[in-house]
Amino acid sequence: MKIKSIYFTILLLTAAFLGGCNTSPSNKTDQTVNKNDDNTLTIFTTIYPIEDFTKKIGGKHVEVKSVYPAGADAHTFEPTMRTMMDIADADFIIFNGAGLEPFIDKTKSSLSKEKVTMIEASNGVELLSGHDDHDHEHDEADHDDDKADHDDHDHAEVGHDDHHHDKDPHIWLDPINAIKMAENIKDALTEAMPSAKDDFEKNFQEVKQKLEQLDQELQKTVEAADHKEILVSHASYGYWEHRYGLKQISISGLSPENEPSQKQLQTIIETAKEHNIAYIIYDQNPVTKVADVVKKETRTTPVTLHNLEYITENDLKNNEDYFSIMNKNLDTLKKILSK
Incomplete structure (x- = not known):
């Protein structure tokens, strides 16, 4: 048929x-x-x-x-x-x-x-492994206490059009x-x-x-960084972690709908404060309420990294392409990775 x-x-x-x-x-x-x-x-x-x-x-x-x-x-x-x-x-x-x-x-x-x-x-x-989960460190006690809440959260996500990722798609x-x-x-x-x-x-x-030139610029930018941690609203940057050594502290998972549990959220806030992170990174997706909570609790300044999943109307008007957007991302990285 x-x-x-x-x-x-x-x-x-x-x-x-x-x-x-x-x-x-x-x-x-x-x-x-x-x-x-x-x-x-x-x-x-x-x-x-x-x-x-x-x-x-x-x-x-x-x-x-x-x-x-x-x-x-x-x-x-x-x-x-x-x-x-x-x-x-x-x-x-x-x-x-x-x-x-x-x-x-x-x-x-x-x-x-x-x-x-x-x-x-x-x-x-x-492809990197992707559990559509938050890559935040928990001690065993936190893990055990939060297990039921976390399992319920995962279950709800699977029911939402199965938006779990076995692999990180942001290649x-x-x-x-x-x-x-x-x-x-x-x-x-x-x-x-x-x-x-x-x-x-x-x-x-x-x-x-x-693309080879862009790779070299990313390497130089991260190598020259004062710190490697970035606080992000959406876990889009696992391949930057793997290739260049950045460490993303993510609020939502690989899918923006995968938000953290209350205990995970507290860990995110504590980790951001521990590393004295000054900026919170939003992509071009709408800002979520939970990301806004983290911004207020950590007193971080919002900046944008474009994850290129899609382009915006402004991108179209400005005749942006992959390379012009990535070059803007480089400028943002240089800013947020310095003290």
């Missing part, structure tokens, strides 16, 4: 529910991606780095459309039925993987029967991992359009060179 028929049936069965979901006429992802000609690959992407890399590597040979509108949360976003039918008719859907995009896992078997080729950009990247913030993602994109484009192989390779090498 074709995916259009499947989704049309679902639409009939659930019309009352879907009538109020994702139907805004301003949602640009509802628009069909139009093919220019037979020499253009029609591609849908998920998170912003994949969209940006695909445009840079594909150049004139691709027409790229993000599934996500500006401001969408990659952990929870569900595309409309119209968008899913457009994806089914495209040449590629390039996604991050590592459990980041719930709708991909839900529709993978159906999409495999369609024209579209599915490309997992994280393929070949060594694109590590430029070395981003090189592998870009290479996977380049290889997929080359296989689909061998005639443009030289263009794809040239464009990929330019992206790779910029």
Whole structure:
């Protein structure tokens, strides 16, 4: 059965529910991606780095459309039925993987029967373990006292669209991992359009060179830091920990919905005070109430690190790309890692 028929049936069965979901006429992802000609690959992407890399590597040979509108949360976003039918008719859907995009896992078997080729950009990247939990040190007494509360918290999260992550999906913030993602994109484009192989390779090498330079800048910034601890609202920076030696003290887990228990929250506040942390880092997601509590209790100054899961309307207006945003992140890191 074709995916259009499947989704049309679902639409009939659930019309009352879907009538109020994702139907805004301003949602640009509802628009069909139009093919220019037979020499253009029609591609849908998920998170912003994949969209940006695909445009840079594909150049004139691709027409790229993000599934996500500006401001969408990659952990929870569900595309409309119209968008899913457009994806089914495209040449590629390039996604991050590592459990980041719930709708991909839900529709993978159906999409495999369609024209579209599915490309997992994280393929070949060594993924860090992700328990969707808070990486804060507890002594055994705290652990035992809090076990029931923590288990209830985990149980509630699993029931919320299973937003636990077995692996940390935020691979694109590590430029070395981003090189592998870009290479996977380049290889997929080359296989689909061998005639443009030289263009794809040239464009990929330019992206790779910029990513290598970014990696060197991140290394220098962390090596020169007065301290390595950062207080973050969302545990997006595990790969910076692994590659460069930063230590993130996270308020929410790998998914922003995974908030700490009361005992964990107290530990976060105490740890931040112990390290005399002056800044609390928000990403471009809306500030949560619990992060605001930590800000007040620790008397920290809010700053922004852009995790690039999505871009904002202001990013679009300012013509930002992966590298301009990451360079701003570097400037912020230099500020918050100094005494």
